[in-house]
Amino acid sequence: MENKINRRNFIRTSSIASVGLAMGLSNVNCASNSQIKKAAILGGPKAYTGDWSKWPVIGQAEQDELLKVLNSGGWCRLGNKTAPKFESEYQKQTEAKNVLAVSSGTSALYTMLGALGIGPGDEVIIPPYTFIATYNAVVLNYALPVFADVDIESFQIDANKIESAISNNTKVIMPVHIGGSPYDVDKVHKVAEKYSVPVIEDACQAHMAEWKGKCVGNWGLGGAFSFQASKNLNSGEGGAVITNDDTFYQNCYSFHHQGQGADAASLVPGSGIRGANLRITEFQAAILLAQMTRLADQVEKRWKNAQYLTKMLKQISGIKPAELYDGVTKSAYHLYMFRYDKEKFSGMSREQFINALNAEGVPCSTGYTSMTREKYITDLAQNKHYLNVYGEKRMKEWLESLSCPQNDKLCDEEAVWFTQTMLLGTKTDMEQIVEAIRKIARYSAEISKI
Structure with missing residues (x-):
């Protein structure tokens, strides 16, 4: 009353x-x-x-799923069933053809860039209004992050500013569905198609968000999701890659699994000579299965x-x-x-x-604070590895290009x-x-x- x-x-x-x-x-x-x-x-x-x-939100379902894994003794995803079961359920929810569960949202981004062979000399376009992981995933590959300013009305990357950021070295456009709201998918992807540059969607904050009735992450070559503690789907840490491209999925699996394929114990082609251990655990997958209900x-x-x-x-x-x-x-x-x-x-x-x-x-x-003015970012211009790869002139130009007035505002x-x-x-x-x-x-x- x-x-x-x-x-x-x-x-x-x-x-x-x-x-x-x-x-x-x-x-x-x-x-x-x-x-x-x-x-x-x-x-x-x-x-x-x-x-x-x-x-x-914690209930009996979380306890039941965790105890199943605990008592099984199979705590690693290899040869066990919980992670594949989660991938299958998440595939149904996102309506993606392929899902790969990984250790974090950052790992999901890093895996996709690694699967594409992104490395020194390459450029990746990202927005400045995002969590630092978007930037870190690029720099981990020793590629150069190039910032396109935001549309201040939406807080999203400004699709109209992407084209001017493209160069002959641009290998990926990695926009972010910041706050869980889709960026302007049609405009961003139209620019990407014009220049034949793949789009990797940072959808880490955007579980079940939709553009024209289809879940985000399905519009580009692949999409990254995070299951970190604050996220709408939560397992403390964890992440996933979704993609509708079978070859790209196989390359992502190989990269996240020490360069090995899903059904092979030996090294397989796909991710060049690089690989890492970015696998999700059975415990994380168990929590996610419960949280998904x-x-x-x-x-x-x-x-x-x-x-x-x-x-x-x-x-x-x-x-x-x-x-x-x-x-x-x-x-x-x-x-x-x-x-x-x-x-x-x-x-x-x-x-x-x-x-x-x-x-x-x-x-x-x-x-967020203004990323492009943070010392953590600007010091990249003096990083010895970047100076060796890109040269002093290019890194000086990059430093001067960091101005993003709408983001600053x-x-x-x-x-x-x-x-x-x-x-x-x-x-x-x-x-x-x-x-x-x-x-x-x-x-x-x-x-x-x-």
């Missing part, structure tokens, strides 16, 4: 706010004192009164809650949820990302906004994140997130002076 009353009050407040916005009024004048309580950071009550979903329902809940939240947040001046491209039929929403405009909040800094929102019981963060000023677990709650949870932001907007002038 209390939830119904709270929602009724929220809807009434939101309706008044919408009228105010339609009349061109500011956030501050959206509702009366009786309808929006004082911001929590100023001593008012928290807007969020529930309990955020715990992660991971909830995945479809969790994906649907995140999707519906995110749509509801986006509809409400778009009514608040200065809050701009990340745009989805027209071809997106489902986002995984590993992250719920939006842009914050301080000018609509009395000049209140993003840090003050985040502190105020956390005080309301709504956890949030600024997300996102990282330095605008981006705010909610994690995927927050979208596993109720409609009331989504409403209380919005209530919290409205309170902060109303008292932004006071908060900015703290």
Whole structure:
């Protein structure tokens, strides 16, 4: 009964706010004192009164699957059944022709680049707004990562900036479905086809996300997924490669298995003279089998809650949820990302906004820092191996090419994140997130002076 009353009050407040916005009024004048309580950071009550979903979700299924492996004594995937069973189930969910389970999402990217024979002298195009693993997978192969700036509206790689980044040495385009939302697949792949460059999809955050009704990872030569602890499908660590190309699958299997084939004890051709041990364990696969029983329902809940939240947040001046491209039929929403405009909040800094929102019981963060300005990245220009391969002139040019102003703006000023677990709650949870932001907007002038 209390939830119904709270929602009724929220809807009434939101309706008044919408009228105010339609009349061109500011956030501050959206509702009366009786309808929006004082911001929590100023001593008012928290807007969020529930309990955020715990992660991971653990049940009897996880215990049963783990005990099966433990008691079997077959803990390595070789000659055992759990990892192949997981691959079969994940194949059904993604509708990919081939699935290869590996030790991490980074391993999935590294495996695919290794299977393609990427190495010194090659260039791989990636976005700057991504987890460091995207970059690391390229550098592990001593290839040169070339950055194409982001589309600030979507947080995704800007398809219009890829072509200018292509050179005679470009061997792969590796865009990222960041936050679990698909990049502009049609535009990116059109450029790739024009230059006959394969696309490797970094879908590590995008389990079950769809472009035009087909799961991401199926659009390029292959796709990488991560099962790291924060991911929507979780086994602590773990990853997978999906591909619809049989030859590429065999090459990936060979690379991740010390250069050996799936059905051979001897070395086989496919990945040149390189190979590694990037195999998943039976324990990881067991956890994944259990976690997968909830995945479809969790994906649907995140999707519906995110749509509801986006509809409400778009009514608040200065809050701009990340745009989805027209071809997106489902986002995984590993992250719920939006842009914050301080000018609509009395000049209140993003840090003050985040502190105020956390005080309301709504956890949030600024997300990534600007990768292309990090010392970890820029020091590559002085790496002795890269200087030997590419030369001082090329590495100086590369260093000068790192400017990504749209990415810098996102990282330095605008981006705010909610994690995927927050979208596993109720409609009331989504409403209380919005209530919290409205309170902060109303008292932004006071908060900015703290």
